[in-house]
Amino acid sequence: MDIALIVKFLAPCLPFLLNVGGKVAEGASQKVGEDVWNKAKAIWGKLQPKVEAKEEAKKAADAAKENPNDEDYQAALRAQLKEILKADTALAEEIAKILQATKSDDSSVSLNAQAYDESIQINTAGDVNQPNYDFTKNINSPK
Template identity: 40%
Template sequence: MDVAALTAFLAPLLPYLVKAGEKVGDLAAEKAGQEAFGIAQRIWAALRPKVDGKEAAAEAVADVARDPDDEESRTVLKIQLRKLLAEDPDLASRVEQLWRQASGGGTVVTNVTASGAGSVAIGRDATNSTIVTGGPDAGR
């Protein structure tokens, strides 16, 4: 399993996943899409007991939930998730199954932003693709 991609998928949703409440879930579903947030909830439900049981992992989740864009915090979370999954093959199998639903089911698993002239953002696969944004005079 690609733990880095899993971390990237969960990070922007962690502020919503760690808080309870229907309104919070509604906000997250608007942000990520209903299907993606549903998968994130199921992955988090599988991970949470192990995360809560390991201080370093719980701290990493709290840090990312506080600032989902902090790359250093995401790196620490990725390491902690990798350790948790390595320690528990059953958990790893359950999360892998859920992750396949997210990555194989057509769900966008990352937040993508492009800005500026000629910028391109791709939220899923772009294998063997040619992307043309125009020449230096495009848009003039």
Template identity: 55%
Template sequence: MDVISLTKFLVPFLPILMNVGNKVFDGAIAKVGEDVWDKAKDKAKAVWAKLQPKVEAKPMAKVAAEELAKSPNDEVALDTLQKLLKELLDGDKPLATEITGLMEEDSEVISKVVNTLNQTVTGNENVVNTVTGNVGGDITNVGNIAGSTGIAVGRQASATVNITNQLQNSSNPEAQKLGKLLEQLQIEIQKEDSELTQKDRDKALKHLQNIGKFGDDRENSDLRDNAETALDALPTILSQGAGFNKTRIDTLLTSIKENLGL
């Protein structure tokens, strides 16, 4: 099976797995049937027991899972969690094999959940549509999320995650430190209670990506200019988010500038 199917299977159960509750899924239970739901829930708990320690060790993955538990229709969080699960499983083949085995044990039940339920169940309206997904085979590919604005936002969030991960995997300690700082700032930007508009959130993430690119190639004068522009623009953009902890934001931005010597 692929990571998209894995994530879409887990999403309906995240409120239970993350101790948020399960009232939102009353309509989903009726759609797939109580027996199927109960079997799938037990399987989701078994899979999550393997994944949870790894997810919680990656702040961005944990935040994405928490956001999906609260808002299953959050395509930014879905895309981010898919990308990070792929990275996690690509780097831990024994775990990937375990997860694949667990999923294949009840492939028919899992397929019914994935193929019957739209994983963007919204609020208490219990909107259920049809999605497609295949279960079986190796965990390998992550694709784009459907939906016009969802694709654009998801791709930007994922592009920012990619550069922060690249920095953290660098052999350069300063690049590693920068990657962690950018990851922390991205977590703040993507928090639902930041009160940023989606447009401003996307702009901020693009600026983080530009900063990260310079952090990975510090001799490039063009990238340096882009990073300086980004650092000048970010305080203004982030000031629009009334839900931010200003002291934390200022501390992160100052640490990023010091890291880059800007």
């Protein structure tokens, strides 16, 4: 399990997750997007009891909440979550399932590029491991 991914996913949501309330939750979904917010809530719902039970983990979460973009605070939280998930493999599996649901079911990527000379422009996005490109010329090109 990629614990760094969990922390990167949770970090922008921590200020909202640790101050959950009606208006706070509304602001969170607007800031990070409803889908991300709902998944972050699901992950945090699983992790929170373990984090609250461990003083060092609680301090790391609070520090990451105050500084969500700081790599050092994220590293401290990552170390604490690593210990928690190593000790509780069932919890790790539950979180892995939630994270897996965050990935797109469709691994295809749409590519749209224009070139007005003999050059080829390739732009990719997403998790592209083995892309297949069709370099045939479009006979309707503006050239």
